[in-house]
Amino acid sequence: MDETLGTALRRWRDRLSPTDVGRTSRAGRRAVGLRREELAELAGLSVDYVVRLEQGRATSPSAQVVASLARALQLQPVERDYAYRLAGLLPPQEGTISTHVPAGVQRMLARLGEFPVGVFSADWTLLSWTPAWAVLLGDPSARTHAERNLVRAVFAAGPSGLAAWPVLQDDDALGPALVADLRTALVNYPRDRELIDLVAELRSTSAEFTRQWDEGAVGPHVSARKTIVHPQVGEVTCDCDVLTVPGCDVRLVVYTVAAGSADAEKLEFLRVTNGVRADGSSPPGPGLFSRP
Template identity: 40%
Template sequence: MDRQELAGFLRSRRERITPAEAGLPAGPRRRTPGLRREEVAQLAYISTEYYTRLEQARAPRPSREVLTGLARALRLSDAERDHLHHLAGAPPGPPSGPSRDVRQSILDLVNRLPQAAAMVMSAAGEVIAWNDLAAALMEDFSALPRRDRNFTRRVFLGPHPEGGPLYGLSDPTEFARSAARDLRATAARYPDDPEVTALVRELLADSEEFARLWSSHDVASAPTLCKTFRHPMVGTVTVNCDVLQITDRDQRVVIYTATPGSPSEEALRLLSVIGTQRMNV
């Protein structure tokens, strides 16, 4: 355990976070840059005295539970989380849950594909980044609460915009089967993540279809090479589906492109102009 380096690292991470980012009121008399020590301790579920001793390089080695709480409270990236563990003399294990932190270069890639609908999916099936054409083809994800941006929950529990299968997909049964397989594999990789565990429990309780698929114990999904959407404004859109794996974040970039010169390419071009507006506005 490197007490001095750990103390400096914790202090630097604490000072960079604004109260608003941590969901705390700023208050009229705040002089400390970033968060106060007692605020970090509260967010990490440890005593202020112990956290103060960590920053003063006087504390004993923190447990893995304390390190997990500190990483959460200080909003550490995966690399920073690993560094924290190494400084504390406790080499990191696998992340406790699927990463939702999208690398900036991946965000730039998604936004530089104007003729393709592209989005980033977490290992739990949540849409965590997207470009304008993806929002136009499916729906405006920015207008949805976070729980409704999870495709696995949506395919089994809804709501489905415009009625019928989610986004009018031509293969809803196969999509549901693939989602259940992916979630089972994710649950095995992150057995201690409360969100993944809660999602599985919710789907088992509320969806007979999911419970049936879950009981099969399948985990291998065949790649989807083509997908057809039925859009309320431009009609049927058939696209090629390519998936890029971001292995260090356990994420994937899904890219939908239309065959050049096809009616679907024209439909995507029209959608890029229409955007996320709907006929009933």
């Protein structure tokens, strides 16, 4: 029988252990691998849509859907490209930004659940995050793909701007650092249509972005200290480290606090009161908030 995207999804889902994605495997669990509900939550899709994909009743998934499923299923690059072809899509081409998060990085994230960690693509679109990230910085799951782009959020006005990422204090250094990083990305990924369109959009809508872009600064966004204003506990000051994964150019943004500090106590309070377990995982369901 010819393979379809649905049969491939079922096979890939069955080979993953709950612990691979940061979940506790309870005694008496009958499902082999991930349940459809778990895959849907990880990929940001409805359970009904995952069922229809697996049954072959949904036949034209978008590239974003396939990319989300590939990340959730921890596919290797060759498997991700195979999934694109099964969906009737062209795999990502050279010179375009990768949204693929390697399986090893995802396994690492599953074990770093107690830390707020976000994974960004080279154009600063948020791809995945730990439960502690959602607790500290707001649950991104209800935001659209466009709203998850940090550069767009920094320079946009109104409710779609950084206010929708409910917590970062005004940071005069953040905008210039992101603009310089984005210019570097445009050189590295000259064929990426979304990146080209993002720069054109921001140049047409933000005078501040245009001014900074025309200054011509180039360089990666690096580590810094950030102060987060949280609606429950007030200010939390963290060390923010930006780690780039060689070979795929995804960036891990990791927030940490000094052990025993007042900031550590606030972060622990947020984890406990919002259901993040000791192993860093969180129960299914919506996050703390999707918008402030």
